[in-house]
Amino acid sequence: MRPSQGVLLVVCLSAVVAMFLMAHSVMAHAILLESSPSINSTVAGPDILIKLRFNVRIDATRSRLTLLKPDASTQSLTIAKEGPADALASQAQGLPRGEYRIRWQVLASDGHITRGEIPFQVTQP
Amino acid sequence: MARLLQIFGFLSVLFRGGTLSFESLTIGGIVFLNFVARSANPQSEVINLACLRWIRRAAVALALTQLAYILASAVILMQSADMTLADVSGANFILAGVLAITSALTIAALAGARSSKSYPVMLFPALLILLSSVMTSHAMARLEYRFPLVVVTALHQGATATWLGGLLYLLIAIPRCPDIRFARQLIARFSKLALISVAVLAAAGFTLGFAYVGSLDAIYGTSYGIMVATKAVLFGTLLLLGALNFQIARSPSGGAVVASLKRFGEAEIGIGITVILTAASLTSLPPAVDLRTNFVSKQEIVARLAPQLPRLASPSIEDLPEDIYAAEVKAFDAGTLSPASFVPGQAGTRPNTPAEKSWSEYNHHWAGLIVLSIGILAFLAQTKHFPWARNWPLLFLGLSLFLFLRSDPETWPLGPNGFWVTLQDPEVLLHRIFALLVIALAIFEWRVQTGRVATERARLIFPALVAVASALLLTHSHSLGNIKEEVLAELSHAPLAVLGIVAGWSRWLELRLPSENKVRDRMAWLWPTCLLLIGLLLLNYREM
Numbered sequence: 001m002r003p004s005q006g007v008l009l010v011v012c013l014s015a016v017v018a019m020f021l022m023a024h025s026v027m028a029h030a031i032l033l034e035s036s037p038s039i040n041s042t043v044a045g046p047d048i049l050i051k052l053r054f055n056v057r058i059d060a061t062r063s064r065l066t067l068l069k070p071d072a073s074t075q076s077l078t079i080a081k082e083g084p085a086d087a088l089a090s091q092a093q094g095l096p097r098g099e100y101r102i103r104w105q106v107l108a109s110d111g112h113i114t115r116g117e118i119p120f121q122v123t124q125p
Numbered sequence: 126m127a128r129l130l131q132i133f134g135f136l137s138v139l140f141r142g143g144t145l146s147f148e149s150l151t152i153g154g155i156v157f158l159n160f161v162a163r164s165a166n167p168q169s170e171v172i173n174l175a176c177l178r179w180i181r182r183a184a185v186a187l188a189l190t191q192l193a194y195i196l197a198s199a200v201i202l203m204q205s206a207d208m209t210l211a212d213v214s215g216a217n218f219i220l221a222g223v224l225a226i227t228s229a230l231t232i233a234a235l236a237g238a239r240s241s242k243s244y245p246v247m248l249f250p251a252l253l254i255l256l257s258s259v260m261t262s263h264a265m266a267r268l269e270y271r272f273p274l275v276v277v278t279a280l281h282q283g284a285t286a287t288w289l290g291g292l293l294y295l296l297i298a299i300p301r302c303p304d305i306r307f308a309r310q311l312i313a314r315f316s317k318l319a320l321i322s323v324a325v326l327a328a329a330g331f332t333l334g335f336a337y338v339g340s341l342d343a344i345y346g347t348s349y350g351i352m353v354a355t356k357a358v359l360f361g362t363l364l365l366l367g368a369l370n371f372q373i374a375r376s377p378s379g380g381a382v383v384a385s386l387k388r389f390g391e392a393e394i395g396i397g398i399t400v401i402l403t404a405a406s407l408t409s410l411p412p413a414v415d416l417r418t419n420f421v422s423k424q425e426i427v428a429r430l431a432p433q434l435p436r437l438a439s440p441s442i443e444d445l446p447e448d449i450y451a452a453e454v455k456a457f458d459a460g461t462l463s464p465a466s467f468v469p470g471q472a473g474t475r476p477n478t479p480a481e482k483s484w485s486e487y488n489h490h491w492a493g494l495i496v497l498s499i500g501i502l503a504f505l506a507q508t509k510h511f512p513w514a515r516n517w518p519l520l521f522l523g524l525s526l527f528l529f530l531r532s533d534p535e536t537w538p539l540g541p542n543g544f545w546v547t548l549q550d551p552e553v554l555l556h557r558i559f560a561l562l563v564i565a566l567a568i569f570e571w572r573v574q575t576g577r578v579a580t581e582r583a584r585l586i587f588p589a590l591v592a593v594a595s596a597l598l599l600t601h602s603h604s605l606g607n608i609k610e611e612v613l614a615e616l617s618h619a620p621l622a623v624l625g626i627v628a629g630w631s632r633w634l635e636l637r638l639p640s641e642n643k644v645r646d647r648m649a650w651l652w653p654t655c656l657l658l659i660g661l662l663l664l665n666y667r668e669m
Contacts, residue, residue: 030266031411055415056266062216064206086268105206109266111218113201 030054030108037102037120045122050077050090050102052118057085057109064105065090070098077102085109095122140194144225147187148254149401151232152283153290154180155251159244161291161314162298168307172298174239179297180247181236187254188229195222221260228253255283263337263412274336281329285404288322289397291315296390299383308383312374323367330360339414346420348615349413355599355619356403359396362627366393369644381641388637392630395589399596399626421612429613435490435664436483444480445534477610482668488531489666495524497660503653506574515574518587521567525560532556559594566590581636588633588652595625610668617666621659628655 036051037043050065065077065088077090088106100122105115158176162169199213213219228250235243235250259265259282264274295315302308334353344350370389373382477485502517530539533553537544570587572578599622631651638645 031415033415055411056263057268059216062202062206062208062212107202107206107216109217111198111216111221111261113198113205115205 030056030106030114032116035118039118042121045095047093052088054086059107062107066103067092068101097122097124140190143190144194147183149286149290150183151187152251152286154294155247156287157291157294163244168303171301175297176294177236181233184229184233188226191222191225195219218261221257225254225257255279277329277332280325284322284326288319292390292394299387337412342420343413347413348612349410351615351619352407358623359400363396381639384639385642392634395592403599419609421609432665436486439487440480440483442534485668489663493660493663495520500653500656500660518567518570521563525563529560562590562594584636588629592626592629595622598622621662624655624659628652
């Protein structure tokens with residue numbers, strides 16, 4: 001190996017090491033801009049409409065909404081097929097009063113996954 | 126499950142970093158071959174063959190990293206959303222990945238055929254690779270101005286690959302030139318291409334910055350804005366090196382000119398890749414225009430950065446949570462964490478306790494004292510009047526031991542978590558790698574400074590590691606929620622990273638530039654100055 005090739009190798013290796021180590025967080029992610037019910041809000045039950053709006057386009061068919069009930073059981077929520085590109089909509093029916101959480105996971109159009117939670121309270125109408 | 130997702134999440138971002146880098150090298154090589162090497166001279170056959178070899182290597186590496194990336198991302202999606210492979214296969218990132226892999230393998234096959242007729246044909250799959258990259262960019266997911274932003278992003282990425290990827294091929298070509306005249310011809314051609322690329326890059330970068338940052342307040346008040354500003358500073362450094370190159374290329378003297386150009390080119394590639402990765406790190410953050418709250422104000426920045434006495438006494442380890450990571454996972458499972466947006470595998474966010482903040486400040490301040498001492502001794506050693514000062518690299522051993530013991534108090538040897546178990550945590554793993562890098566740096570540079578080793582490669586270890594370690598700082602994990610504390614921490618880390626990058630590459634240039642080049646003398650004083658400033662900044666680092 002000629003000296004110049006050796007130096008080139010050091011440059012390339014350093015660069016590749018840097019790339020691999022630096023790529024600690026190379027992904028773009030969707031963040032929740034607003035939701036209904038909103039975080040820590042109280043809504044009247046037993047049927048509620050759910051809507052989440054994000055900062056980017058969402059792949060709704062590959063996103064998930066789960067309801068965590070007061071007894072710690074979970075229920076998958078069906079996401080509405082029609083709707084704006086940046087939003088997920090669903091509904092939950094027959095909810096008794098108590099503390100709930102909506103756990104969401106979305107796949108953004110740019111291919112990256114984000115999740116989060118929305119705690120809220122249901123009261124009787 | 127959370128641990129599995131964390132490991133796959135970490136792997137997928139590693140592969141993404143590799144993909145972005147090999148993409149630039151593949152596209153840059155093809156542009157160089159078509160517009161610089163091929164038309165320069167009929168004698169360029171040797172150069173063409175060398176370029177083809179490197180294009181082939183870069184294309185194969187791109188295909189492999191892209192495949193690994195989509196596999197890791199698909200596993201994350203299947204595990205976290207309970208989907209089958211068939212459900213995942215139609216996702217945008219899979220389609221983009223398959224497009225990139227097919228295009229990269231086509232390029233590898235064409236480059237392997239070594240026919241000059243295939244050179245322009247390779248431009249088509251190169252364009253498809255660019256398209257696949259844009260398909261997974263911020264622009265693609267925007268709601269407003271999607272098409273113009275996609276076009277500007279493509280121009281931005283294409284210009285970057287042409288300039289920085291192409292520069293590597295210029296360095297490969299120069300030693301293979303039959304004579305100086307031919308080398309100058311090649312450099313002149315590349316300079317024209319680089320100038321156009323820089324103009325496109327800057328215009329597109331400004332447009333994207335305007336679209337994604339949105340306001341002046343957001344430049345210093347959000348993580349996204351700070352990263353954009355850091356990228357602009359590094360881009361400025363690159364332009365300075367480019368201007369020095371441009372000036373040299375027009376000077377009448379002979380061999381030393383080509384040698385200088387090659388050396389500046391090396392530094393340009395190194396800093397350029399850092400800029401590419403800073404840009405990649407930017408995409409980990411939501412654009413500043415999407416954030417409405419938690420901007421850090423000027424007053425908060427002034428209050429945080431105002432000089433204060435360093436904290437040289439540590440809080441007791443008993444004051445810290447027993448296991449910070451386990452505490453976060455437990456809190457997350459119990460649902461007591463703030464419901465911020467986060468990526469799968471992350472445990473959520475939890476504000477640091479005052480004891481944790483004091484622990485961190487103490488770590489930074491002692492590290493600052495060590496680095497300041499290194500800077501002073503390195504300065505003295507450069508005067509040649511204090512031969513004993515040449516032992517300054519040994520102080521890095523103390524820094525490594527300090528980092529190893531203090532950076533993760535919940536892990537071995539200070540904490541209850543065992544050595545191997547904690548290596549599964551990417552953050553602890555990064556800290557351990559960092560401590561090993563510092564030991565390597567101490568040994569190599571001490572041997573160099575004290576004349577125990579004189580080979581060129583060994584001398585370059587120190588600057589390369591300083592540049593790599595500093596670049597790491599730019600990806601200090603970002604929160605998706607623009608948490609004020611994280612923005613303020615980033616305000617401290619960004620100047621440290623920039624100073625470290627300048628220190629690494631100025632030492633590199635001091636070692637590599639020919640003695641006739643006067644810039645070399647200035648570089649000899651620049652890197653100790655940067656080390657001094659890093660020490661001072663660390664001494665004033667605060668978290669509260």
